[in-house]
Amino acid sequence: MFTLLLKKLNQPALNSTSKWVARSFSTAPKEVTVREAINSALDEELARDQRVYVMGEEVAQYNGAYKITKGLFEKYGADRIIDTPITEAGFAGIGVGSAMAGLRPVVEFMTWNFAMQAIDHIVNSSAKTHYMSGGKVFNPIVWRGPNGPPTSVGAQHSQCFAAWYGNVPGLKVIVPWSAEDHRGLLKSAIRDDNPVVCLESELLYNYKFTLSPESQDKDFLIPIGKAKVERQGTDITIVSFSRIVSNCLEAAEILAKEGISAEVINLRSIRPLDVETIVKSVQKTNRLVTAEEGWPQHGVGSEIAAQVVENAFDYLDAPIERITGADVPMPYAKNLEDAAMVQVQNIVNACRRVCYRKK
Amino acid sequence: MNQSIKVLSNLVKSSNTSRSLINAGSRRSVLFKTLNTNNTVRNFSTKQSKIDKDDEKTFDYTDKLVVQKLETYIPCYTIMNQDGIVSKPEQDPNFSQEVVTKMYKTMVLLNTMDSILYDVQRQGRISFYMTSFGEEAIHIGSASALDMGDTIFAQYRETGVFLWRGFTVDDIVNQCCTNDLDDGKGRQMPMHFGSKKINLQTISSPLTTQLPQAVGSSYAQKLAGEKNCTIVYFGEGAASEGDFHAAMNFAATLSTPTIFFCRNNKWAISTPSKEQYKGDGIAGRGPNGYGIRTIRVDGNDIWAVHNVTKLARKIAVEEQVPVLIEAMTYRVGHHSTSDDSSRYRTVEEINYWKETKNPINRLKNYMVRKNWWTEDQEKAIVAESRQLVRESLMKAEKRKKPALSEIFNDVYSELTPNLIEQQKELEEHLKLYPDEYPIDQYAK
Structure with a gap:
């Protein structure tokens, strides 16, 4: 499935080496998978801070359902890499309680779909503990796992929770795309004193990116709440996050051949949302398309559209368009699923419409 | 309920805890060194080199086809009768x-404060209140058996536990009045306390979420090698939530120092308990269901509650395992100020408990027997308690309300752009x- 997907996605070459700063500890850019990036981030944070521990179903001996925690059990032992009984509400609650008591748990959900059984602990406890305790108790948890449709697993395993958790004050929500994102954001999340929801993509786990020497540093951190312009452009702004950033970069390549210069923004965080970067870009391009895997109603694109209307309405030369997953539970059959998921062509077409190009 | 009891520790139903302890020594070094004693280390992830035949050791095979049913109930430990006589x-x-x-004074103070604040809610001066009528012995009996280093997770009807640990009437009243001295900065409804001073985690409204969280808290204590435990209080109704199962199963398998x-x-x-569950109550789930040591106790007998909690604490801390206590009592008051219990139960039922099993009177009778207490002293402390609560209330109501800036603080550890905006x-x-x-009425 992964090899098929890699072909389908036509991975763009990442050229982040131009800005690298020479540092003694890492000498060259390195190609790694997202899986390896997450694993190294966890490894380094476990080594750095004894209060950090990893908990979830199958995370220890089995190395995680998606092998994200490979080697960590052998290295850190059963007290810090904890397999749990199959009770999401149980280990989510234990995560909250142990964070209240001073630990820094990284709680893995096998997929975010299963976190629905634990959402009370995430929303009603972890997000509100600091506030309700009058600022006295902290809840430094990272809730992480694969989010969004991984293909061929049907309605109950294929949904994006960015808009759900993005709605909750008290939570921070990160949506990494590249290996650098996964390292820098996850490490920042583990060091953050607030609960952080980390929405990964199963489809990205095998995806390879180049890590700059700087981003290989064990103290490499990406600030939560700041977006990254992945590609500069002048004619249209495309805002996306997580896996769909790949599709947007691919769309930008196609559009470039048609003479449309697209700027692609990788949100990196859903909450806090970096409205400033989006608004600045729209002030330059005057056109906006958003792209996400989730559903349209009250989606991340809806929020971005509202923010741009409130903050940069006078700069808009065309209506904003949102590209999202189809507004249906995800069907299983391949042909139906493809039709329900965001494809590169959808983004290209939307950009053409917003730029008033016919083709 | 007053049946004679053997030795208390025999009552602690023990399950086969050794079963799960496999090969702890072969694992990599434990980072928290204090943990590294033979039976305290948990063991989910340990590779087993031999085929585990332990299952066969736990039960016998039989050629008798028998459908099992509940035959023996866990007895209820009690040592002091209503006349204040200690049987052993x-x-x-x-x-x-x-x-x-x-x-005794703390129990009377709790009872008095409950009466006054209940009326104060009825007068519309606070929005909500929950009384502890009838459960005073549970509060003081259990709290007096704990260490100040033990962490408390409460449901909402444990005010006496907090009083015993040094939470004051002012602390309670300021929170109920949500003024500028409320530790919670006016963010929670009345009775949802939290206090570092008494090691009480902030009370959470959604029922039973405190149980798995308490297991997490005690797991942290275990990793840090503390000689403390976490005690978590909950009602028999809360035990119907899925979180109860989650917590019990995790505490048992993680082997944490938790007192449920x-x-x-x-x-x-x-909902009466007979409609809440079948079987042998909450205690019945402990030994066979989860492999958790369990004690049932007369919740209106302060000494029984004290002994039981003390023993549970000893087991939890020394052996690093959870213990379940089920204290049998009766909610004499309404559920909360949003409830009128006369609609679903009789006054006769309430009076039976109030008069014949009253936990405060039981301790009073004990004191009178020892010539430690007179009616004059009784009158004096009731008057003192009333005075204390009334004065506290008057002070609290005059204070300013929380500062408006507190709306935005503490959503995160720092102000994010949308909060600043x-x-x-x-x-x-x-x-x-x-x-x-009326900004002048708010604190700055």
């Missing part, structure tokens, strides 16, 4: 007159309409 003197904790008097303290007060709002909007709005809001 060696089991009397034998506190000094001074300590017993303090315990169930206050079985027979009523979950309007909202804060600016509010400031500008208040500058535009300075006379429309």
Whole structure:
């Protein structure tokens, strides 16, 4: 499935080496998978801070359902890499309680779909503990796992929770795309004193990116709440996050051949949302398309559209368009699923419409 | 309920705990060194080199086809009858007159405060209140057996536990009145306390979420090698939530120093316990269901509750395992100020408990027997308690309300851009309409 997907996605070459700063500890850019990036981030944070521990179903001996925690059990032992009984509400609650008591748990959900059984602990406890305790108790948890449709697993395993958790004050929500994102954001999340929801993509786990020497540093951190312009452009702004950033970069390549210069923004965080970067870009391009895997109603694109209307309405030369997953539970059959998921062509077409190009 | 009891520790139903302890020594070094004693280390992830035949050791195979049913109930430990007579003197904790008097005074203070604040809610001066009528012995009996280093996770009807640990009437009243001295900065409804001073985690409204969280807290204590435990209180109704199962199963499998303290007060709002569960109550789930050591206790007998909690604490801390306590009692008051219990239960039922099993009177009779207490002293402390609560209330009501800035603080450990934006909007709005809001009544 992964090899098929890699072909389908036509991975763009990442050229982040131009800005690298020479540092003694890492000498060259390195190609790694997202899986390896997450694993190294966890490894380094476990080594750095004894209060950090990893908990979830199958995370220890089995190395995680998606092998994200490979080697960590052998290295850190059963007290810090904890397999749990199959009770999401149980280990989510234990995560909250142990964070209240001073630990820094990284709680893995096998997929975010299963976190629905634990959402009370995430929303009603972890997000509100600091506030309700009058600022006295902290809840430094990272809730992480694969989010969004991984293909061929049907309605109950294929949904994006960015808009759900993005709605909750008290939570921070990160949506990494590249290996650098996964390292820098996850490490920042583990060091953050607030609960952080980390929405990964199963489809990205095998995806390879180049890590700059700087981003290989064990103290490499990406600030939560700041977006990254992945590609500069002048004619249209495309805002996306997580896996769909790949599709947007691919769309930008196609559009470039048609003479449309697209700027692609990788949100990196859903909450806090970096409205400033989006608004600045729209002030330059005057056109906006958003792209996400989730559903349209009250989606991340809806929020971005509202923010741009409130903050940069006078700069808009065309209506904003949102590209999202189809507004249906995800069907299983391949042909139906493809039709329900965001494809590169959808983004290209939307950009053409917003730029008033016919083709 | 007053059946004679053998030795208390025999009552702690023990399951086969050794079964799960496999090969702890072969794993990599434990980072928290204090943990590394033979039976305290948990073991989910340990590779087993031999085929585990332990299952076969735990039960016998039989050629008799028998459908099992509940035949024996876990007995209820009690040592002091309503006349204040301790059946087995060696089991009397034998506190000094001074300590017993303090315990009794705290129970009376709790009872008095509940009466006054209940009425104050009825007058519309606070929005909500929950009384602890009938459960005073559970509060003081259990709290007096704990260490200040032990962490408390409460449900909402444990005010006496907090009082015993040094939470004051002022602390309670300020929170109920949500003034500028409220530790929670006016963010929670009344009775949802949290206090570092007494090691009480902030009370959470959604039922039973405190149970798995308490297991997490005690797991942290275990990793840090503390000689402390976490006690978590909950009602028998809360035990119907899925979180109860999650917590019990995790505590058992992670082997954490957690005391699960169930206050079985027979009523979950309007649902009687006989409709809440079948089988042998909450205690019945412990030994066979989860492999957790369990004690059932008379919740209206302060000495029984004290002994049981003390033993549970000893087991939890020394052996690093969870213990379940089910204290049998009765909710004499309404569920909360949002409830009228006369609609679903009889006054006769309430009076039976109030008069014949009253936990406060039981301790009073004990003190009178020892010539430690007179009616004059009784009158004096009731008057003192009333005075204390009334004065506290008057002070609290006069204070300013929390500062408006507290709306935005503590959503995160720092102010995020959207919070700063909202804060600016509010400031500008208040500058535009300075006379429309009673800002002078808010703290700065």
